Amino acid sequence: MPSASVLIPPHLLPADGRFGSGPSKVRAAQMDALAALGPSVMGTSHRQPPVRDLVARVRRGVAELLGAPEGHEVVLGNGGSTSFWDAATFSLVRTLASHAAHGEFSAKFAAATSAAPFLADSHVTRAEPGTLATVAYDADADVYAWAHNETSTGVVSPVVRPAGATPDQLTLVDATSIAGAAVVDLREADAYYFAPQKVFGSDGGLWLAVLSPAAIERVARIDASDRWIPESLSVQQAVTNSRLDQTLNTPAVATLALLAEQLDWFADHGGLAWAAGRSRASSDHVYAWAQARDWASPFVADPAHRSPVVATIDLDPAIDHTAVIAALRENGVLDVFPYRKLGRNQLRMGLFPAVDPADVEALTACVDYVVERLA
Numbered sequence: 001m002p003s004a005s006v007l008i009p010p011h012l013l014p015a016d017g018r019f020g021s022g023p024s025k026v027r028a029a030q031m032d033a034l035a036a037l038g039p040s041v042m043g044t045s046h047r048q049p050p051v052r053d054l055v056a057r058v059r060r061g062v063a064e065l066l067g068a069p070e071g072h073e074v075v076l077g078n079g080g081s082t083s084f085w086d087a088a089t090f091s092l093v094r095t096l097a098s099h100a101a102h103g104e105f106s107a108k109f110a111a112a113t114s115a116a117p118f119l120a121d122s123h124v125t126r127a128e129p130g131t132l133a134t135v136a137y138d139a140d141a142d143v144y145a146w147a148h149n150e151t152s153t154g155v156v157s158p159v160v161r162p163a164g165a166t167p168d169q170l171t172l173v174d175a176t177s178i179a180g181a182a183v184v185d186l187r188e189a190d191a192y193y194f195a196p197q198k199v200f201g202s203d204g205g206l207w208l209a210v211l212s213p214a215a216i217e218r219v220a221r222i223d224a225s226d227r228w229i230p231e232s233l234s235v236q237q238a239v240t241n242s243r244l245d246q247t248l249n250t251p252a253v254a255t256l257a258l259l260a261e262q263l264d265w266f267a268d269h270g271g272l273a274w275a276a277g278r279s280r281a282s283s284d285h286v287y288a289w290a291q292a293r294d295w296a297s298p299f300v301a302d303p304a305h306r307s308p309v310v311a312t313i314d315l316d317p318a319i320d321h322t323a324v325i326a327a328l329r330e331n332g333v334l335d336v337f338p339y340r341k342l343g344r345n346q347l348r349m350g351l352f353p354a355v356d357p358a359d360v361e362a363l364t365a366c367v368d369y370v371v372e373r374l375a
Helices: 028-041 049-066 081-091 104-115 213-223 235-242 253-269 271-291 321-330 357-374
Strands: 073-078 097-101 123-126 143-147 170-174 191-194 206-211 296-298 310-315 346-350
Touching: 028 049, 028 253, 049 073, 049 206, 049 253, 049 271, 073 081, 073 235, 081 104, 081 191, 081 206, 081 213, 081 235, 097 104, 104 123, 104 143, 104 170, 170 213, 206 213, 206 235, 206 253, 213 235, 253 271, 271 296, 271 310, 271 357, 321 346, 321 357, 346 357
Parallel strands: 097 123, 097 143, 143 170, 170 191
Antiparallel strands: 073 206, 191 206, 296 310, 310 346
């Protein structure tokens, strides 16, 4: 039994209390699929058919789900999105990158390109957390970069090339926490990249990117230049190996298996529109719920900029978010804490497609119950 000072009645509790913004909820069916697949892929060579078939299944599933245009390739690499920032710094930025930064993760990629000794100082357009920054045409840049969804703040950005951008200016879009839960036109992005521990309910340890022909050509040109690139951070190595349905080094095979199962689940239920609709139903509920209370409000003021997958809700200063979160956790409702560096009196809820919208409604009912009793 919970030892909390607030005991939430069982009939109010969600069937599954996991609402983390990443790593996110892993469905039981994914774990069952991993157990069934395990003997054929775990503990065996990733250069042989069982694992390569799994990689091919993932590449095909991502391309179909996201509607990859003709000529675009799904590429996998070891490491998560942080590794891709470094890989892109080496392999995709020719001289200068122009970034939009309005949160922790969009700023980190900007910091990586700014620190590279072989690149010019990056141009960075910044906005305060909770608001949106966008890139505009920049004649000096050969790369534009921003996050489709800023996980730290719950701000969503449009995936649209800057007006006036030339064919030689690439767009790199960090979709780590939203790929697979928002309809996107990949003709607007030359690298749409993500890791699988958010929407896809998998584990970390891999990055995936849908690369355009222009991005693939840029990678090859830089690889053939005199720039030194660590092999483990070479996008060209990732392209070469992905075309063979493998990764440079041994991949996290369980991560691939969980990802493949989630891709199949999406496909079986209607694809990207269905997955995006699940998240949107949940986020619409949360934002409406917050606006209907005098002690809560959406952190992102502009409704058009509110994320469909990560909802950030500010609480009245009289309500201690740490007490609310502790009471929820002791009742099995987990991981609704704000991003640590933001330092706000806030709840942050992961609303990925695997999270049942009915559980989201239960979550908000639980918050109401806790706040009323703590008050």
